Amino acid sequence: MKIGVLGTGTVGVNLASKLVEIGHQVKMGSRTPDNINAMSWAQKNGSNASYGTFADAAAFGEIVFNCTSGEHSMEALKSAGEKNLEGKILVDVANPIKFENGELELLVSNTDSLGKQIQRAFPKAKVVKALNTASTELQVNPSRLRGDHDLFICGNDDDAKSRVAKLLKHFGWKSVVDIGGIKASRGMEALLLLWIHLSKKRPNELFNYKIIWEKEKS
Numbered sequence: 001m002k003i004g005v006l007g008t009g010t011v012g013v014n015l016a017s018k019l020v021e022i023g024h025q026v027k028m029g030s031r032t033p034d035n036i037n038a039m040s041w042a043q044k045n046g047s048n049a050s051y052g053t054f055a056d057a058a059a060f061g062e063i064v065f066n067c068t069s070g071e072h073s074m075e076a077l078k079s080a081g082e083k084n085l086e087g088k089i090l091v092d093v094a095n096p097i098k099f100e101n102g103e104l105e106l107l108v109s110n111t112d113s114l115g116k117q118i119q120r121a122f123p124k125a126k127v128v129k130a131l132n133t134a135s136t137e138l139q140v141n142p143s144r145l146r147g148d149h150d151l152f153i154c155g156n157d158d159d160a161k162s163r164v165a166k167l168l169k170h171f172g173w174k175s176v177v178d179i180g181g182i183k184a185s186r187g188m189e190a191l192l193l194l195w196i197h198l199s200k201k202r203p204n205e206l207f208n209y210k211i212i213w214e215k216e217k218s
Helices: 010-021 036-044 054-060 070-080 114-121 136-140 158-171 182-201
Strands: 002-006 025-030 049-053 063-066 089-092 097-100 103-106 126-130 151-155 176-178
Touching: 002 010, 002 054, 002 070, 010 025, 010 036, 010 063, 010 136, 025 036, 025 054, 036 049, 049 054, 054 070, 063 070, 063 158, 070 097, 070 114, 089 114, 089 158, 103 182, 114 126, 114 182, 126 158, 126 182, 151 158, 151 182, 158 176
Parallel strands: 002 025, 002 063, 025 049, 063 089, 089 126, 151 176
Antiparallel strands: 097 103, 126 151
């Protein structure tokens, strides 16, 4: 499959590398056609790895991953082009955050989310929120953590979610939990606040979430 990855940071590089590893053709996109990180990544990952602008990567991919900084995701996606995203699955991995005076701040919250904003701005794309609740290392290698643990996804298109879940299972995820429509991305993005506090408590340890389901006794 041809996949576009928007973003050249750690998340974009790790996800793009994993996608190439499991057999996909991947084009990494950035603001400029000669981004050094993208060029270096492509050189290291063989003939199935290429690079270009955000628009190049979006046009190339049957599925497109948004791995840009959440603060700048809307700008990057507009640069990618609405026509290039039309009808495609757009996997939003970004979290709309910034650090202000040493504290984490959600730039979008309460009644809205980045996932919802993206779906509104690109109504013909099939936005699926995924991978934003796990650490970069676990995103592409969930077996690094012992035992069962969950990955959450949400989006308005059931077929798109099913295809994303199948792809994530090729990453090694055994439990992909669909929590509903794209409005559920509010909770997924807010969950990062808890994730940050947990990571500060044990900075050298990996962790993730596990949901325990049990019917109430009558």
